[in-house]
Amino acid sequence: MRLFDLHSHWGTQRGYVLRTPEALAQQQKTWNSIPQYDTEEEMAAYLRANQVRAILDFGFTKSLPLNEVVPLHDYAIETQRRFLDAIFGHWLQIDPRLGAAGAQELKRCIQASTGFISYCVSAAGMGYPASDPIYRPFYEVALAHDRPVLVLVGYTGSGAGLRGGGGVKLELCHPRYVDELAIDWPDLKIITGRPAWPWQDEMIAVMLHKPNVWSELHGWSPKYLTDALKREIRGRLRNRLMFGADYPLFRYERLVADWHSLGYDDEVLANVFHRNAERLFGLTEN
Numbered sequence: 001m002r003l004f005d006l007h008s009h010w011g012t013q014r015g016y017v018l019r020t021p022e023a024l025a026q027q028q029k030t031w032n033s034i035p036q037y038d039t040e041e042e043m044a045a046y047l048r049a050n051q052v053r054a055i056l057d058f059g060f061t062k063s064l065p066l067n068e069v070v071p072l073h074d075y076a077i078e079t080q081r082r083f084l085d086a087i088f089g090h091w092l093q094i095d096p097r098l099g100a101a102g103a104q105e106l107k108r109c110i111q112a113s114t115g116f117i118s119y120c121v122s123a124a125g126m127g128y129p130a131s132d133p134i135y136r137p138f139y140e141v142a143l144a145h146d147r148p149v150l151v152l153v154g155y156t157g158s159g160a161g162l163r164g165g166g167g168v169k170l171e172l173c174h175p176r177y178v179d180e181l182a183i184d185w186p187d188l189k190i191i192t193g194r195p196a197w198p199w200q201d202e203m204i205a206v207m208l209h210k211p212n213v214w215s216e217l218h219g220w221s222p223k224y225l226t227d228a229l230k231r232e233i234r235g236r237l238r239n240r241l242m243f244g245a246d247y248p249l250f251r252y253e254r255l256v257a258d259w260h261s262l263g264y265d266d267e268v269l270a271n272v273f274h275r276n277a278e279r280l281f282g283l284t285e286n
Helices: 021-031 040-049 066-082 100-112 133-144 163-167 175-184 200-209 227-234 252-260 266-280
Strands: 003-008 052-057 087-092 116-121 149-152 190-193 213-216
Touching (some): 003 190, 066 100, 100 116, 100 133, 116 133, 149 175, 175 190, 175 200, 200 227, 252 266
Parallel strands (some): 116 149, 149 190
8 A cells, every 4th residue: 555654854864854963872762763874766765665655854954044954955856856756745844033035945945846845843943833923924835835834743752862852842842833823824734743642632622623734643653642543543533644654763664564553444544544645635546
């Protein structure tokens, strides 16, 4: 069964999400995997071998100045162009404090790309919740181009185990801010990234109440999802929950096996693995 991966990172050394020796040392403890760099060709071949189309996220660009971000964006767009069957698109993390200049860069990348590109809000890493007006220029660009945005929620492995958690404030990823965002921007398509633990019930309530909110589940083995979320995957939210991996921190072989171990039938798994995302992005099924 094919996979539409709503969120993974880069396997290449240039794009690898963990950037410091301390963060790399935490990979095995947090994700039970070891750092491994792939070339662009190896990364694309690995995605193809697992029948994956992925949306990739650098993750580390959110606080970089524009002169450092632009070459990385160009690298992403060019790599996407070479491997469009495997790389569906990119989530860009641009420092919201850049304001109009940052939003213009998002617009430039959307117009330059041959695939999908939109904005990712990493509130815990930046210090501003998703409903903060600082993101308005980026939401305006996304809405004008009919692009969903990704809002990271819940616990993050970023900074886990480091002194002071690497400065990452978990509370800023509470679903309450998604609720506020969905009210302020009712026509904006919002995808929440990661399970929202320890606030998963609150996230379920927001999704049931706000029809413009979807969720993808990267960063966790499905074995560790809450019982309430496992019920919703086959229940009320069966058309709104989607697969995300977090490659290369997780590998697809492990995640797919873990999903199958939960006992869902093929119809439920097809919705999670690819159909819900294809419907959201307006893609026709093969």
